[in-house]
Amino acid sequence: MATLLHPAFRLAAFGEFFPALKDRVEKSLFNLFQDRKTVIAKQKQAEVKTTNQDQNTNLPSKPKSKMFNLFHSSSAKAENNELTVYLKGGEVFEMDAEDTKSALIWWKEREGKYPILSSLARDYLACSASSCAAERTFSAAADVCSANRSKLLPRTIEMCVSSRMWLKDNVPIVGGDFETANKIVKNFSSFKEKNRLKFVDPSPDTNTTPPQL
Incomplete structure (x- = not known):
C-alpha cells in the first residue's frame, strides 16, 4: 500500500514488475479509499453539528430552497475523480524518490486536491520500513x-x-x-x-x- 501511495510509483510499479497483483492492489486501495472517505465525512458532520450547537441564535428555521442547488453532485464526483486522477499520474513527482520525506512533502502540498488520499498517505508513508x-x-x-x-x-x-x-x-x-x-x-x-x-x-x-x- 505504501508503494501505491508513493507518487513516484503508484500503479506503474505493479504494472511493470508485478502485473498479476495490479488488479488486486488497486481494489485494495479503492476499498481503503471508500472507508477513509466515510470516516472523514463523519468527522466533518460532527464538526458541523458542534458548530451549529455553539451558534445558538434561537431564530426560526426557514425552509431551504433547492432552486440554486445546481451542483449537488459535484462533491461526490470530485471525490471519485481524486483517486482516478492520482492513479493516472495527474501530477509528476519531481522530487528525489530516495528521500524519505519528499513523498510526505508532496502530499502536504496537495492536501487540498487529494484530501482523502493524503490522509491515507500520512498513515502509510510515515511508518518506517525498517x-x-x-x-x-x-x-x-x-x-x-x-x-x-x-x-x-x-x-x-x-x-x-x-x-x-x-x-x-x-x-x-x-x-x-x-x-x-x-x-x-x-x-x-x-x-x-x-x-x-x-x-x-x-x-x-x-x-x-x-x-x-
Whole structure:
C-alpha cells in the first residue's frame, strides 16, 4: 500500500514488475479509499453539528430552497475523480524518490486536491520500513503496557510510546510539558556522560604479567 501511495510509483510499479497483483492492489486501495472517505465525512458532520450547537441564535428555521442547488453532485464526483486522477499520474513527482520525506512533502502540498488520499498517505508513508525501528517501538510499548497498567486506553499508550521515542531520539519539539521533559532528558544524559566512569566497572589490565609461583 505504501508503494501505491508513493507518487513516484503508484500503479506503474505493479504494472511493470508485478502485473498479476495490479488488479488486486488497486481494489485494495479503492476499498481503503471508500472507508477513509466515510470516516472523514463523519468527522466533518460532527464538526458541523458542534458548530451549529455553539451558534445558538434561537431564530426560526426557514425552509431551504433547492432552486440554486445546481451542483449537488459535484462533491461526490470530485471525490471519485481524486483517486482516478492520482492513479493516472495527474501530477509528476519531481522530487528525489530516495528521500524519505519528499513523498510526505508532496502530499502536504496537495492536501487540498487529494484530501482523502493524503490522509491515507500520512498513515502509510510515515511508518518506517525498517524492522529494527518497529521492534524498538513494540519493545517500548511492552514496557508501557505492564501488568500494573492494563487499563490504559490505546490513545494513551500511543502518546506514551511516541513521547518516549521522541525523547530518546532528541526530536526538537517545542512547547508545553514536552519541552520541559526534553530538557530533563538532555540534562540527565549530560550528567551521565560526565560521570560515565563511575558507572563502569574497571576492566582488568590484560598487559599485567601474572605473578611467578
